[in-house]
Amino acid sequence: MASAPEPTVHACFEPRTSTWQYVVADSATRAAVIIDSVLDFDPARNAISTESADSLLALVKERGYTVDRLLETHAHADHLTASRYLQHQLEASSGTKPEISIGKRIVGVQRRFAQRYSIPPSEYEGKFDHLLDDDEIFKVGQLEAKAIHLPGHTPDHMGYMIGVNVFCGDSLFNTDVGSARCDFPDGNAHELFSSISKLFSLPDSFKIWTGHDYPPGGEAGRMAPLAYTTVAEQKQSNKHIKVGTTEDEFVQWRNQRDSGLAEPRLVHQALQFNIRAGHLPAPADTPNGDQFLHVPIKLPAGDVWYKIRKEESI
Structure with a gap:
């Protein structure tokens, strides 16, 4: 019996945020999707650029692909999505507007972070084309x-299975890197254990394509980024969770590790941009019509700054 056709997978690594972006195509029809694209952001200059996204567009053009969907696995906290930019450029070049798609639970994530960053509903409601x-x-x-x-890292997290390939986002990393943190709002190590167990239940030959890679390096470590491992390799060798790891062991270890982790470098910029599905903030009422992302101030321990803030608000 003939086996089912498999997609062509182009794995494109973005080194500044250690993100794997994927162009996944049907070779018969040249239809394609793009998963977890990156919009370049320089925090030193607060400047956006499109080098990484333009490389994806060049690949699509060279291969003659038609992009039907721009898929996000979740609201990323470590990089800005290029989905809206890609959508605009692809529509301009082909006349066809690919849908920006994400899991339906993004609605709750949008509301939570919109409240935190004072983003009005008009800037995030309905910005994703398909939930x-x-x-x-x-x-x-x-x-x-x-x-x-695939919840756990975030509540909205999705993976995408195409043929024998699962694009799992940040739920599971390569075997020598391990698993994703669970300390973001509504993250949950118990849920991540269940999600990884779901991945481990797939046939051993299935490929797990991860959202990031952080090669350990060193004398005996791997230097180059790796896009995928098999289910069998994960079950046997993942440094955080493998066959025989109990839920209690994993949850205790994961929670302890997460309690000491620093925030991702671009967390505030990324979340505000990504809950808008890659749309820019509305222009402010300034002479130049500037567009702003909010960055909260970290106050030192103690009551003095809260007293000063209260006095200044009177």
Whole structure:
């Protein structure tokens, strides 16, 4: 019996945020999706650029692909999404507007962070073109793709299964890197254990394509980024969780480790941009119509700064 057709996967590594971006295509129809694209951001200059996204566009053009969807696995806290920029450029070049898609639980994430950063509803409601249900089936050309809910790192987190490939975002990393942190709002180590168990239940030959890679390096370590490992390799060798690791062991270790981790470098910029689906903030009422992202101030321990703030608000 003939095996089902498999997609062509182009794995594109963005080194500044250690992000894997994927162009996944049906070779028969040239239909494609882009997963977890990166918009370049320089925090020293607060400047956006599009080198990484333009490289994806060049690949799409060179291969003759038609991009039907721009997929996000979750609201990233470590890089800005290029989805809206890509959508605009692809529509301008082909006349077809690909949908920006994400899991349906993004709505709760949007509300939480919109409240934190004072973002009005008009800037985030309805900005994603399609909200995916759990286990929703969609097509990439003639190929069947499936959206899989993989919570734990974040509550909205999705993976995408296309053929024998699962693009798992930040739920599971390569075996010598381990697993994702669970200390973001509504993150949960118990849920991450269940999500990883779901991945481990797949056939051993399935490929797990991760959202990031941080090669350990060193004398005996791997230097180059690696896009995927197999389910069998993960079950046997993942440094945080493998066959035989109990839920209690994993949760205790994960929670202890997460309690000492620093915030991602671009967390405030990324979250505000990504809950808007890559749309820019509305221009402010300034002479230049500047567009702003809010960065909260970290106050030192003690009551004095809170007293000063209260006095200044009177």
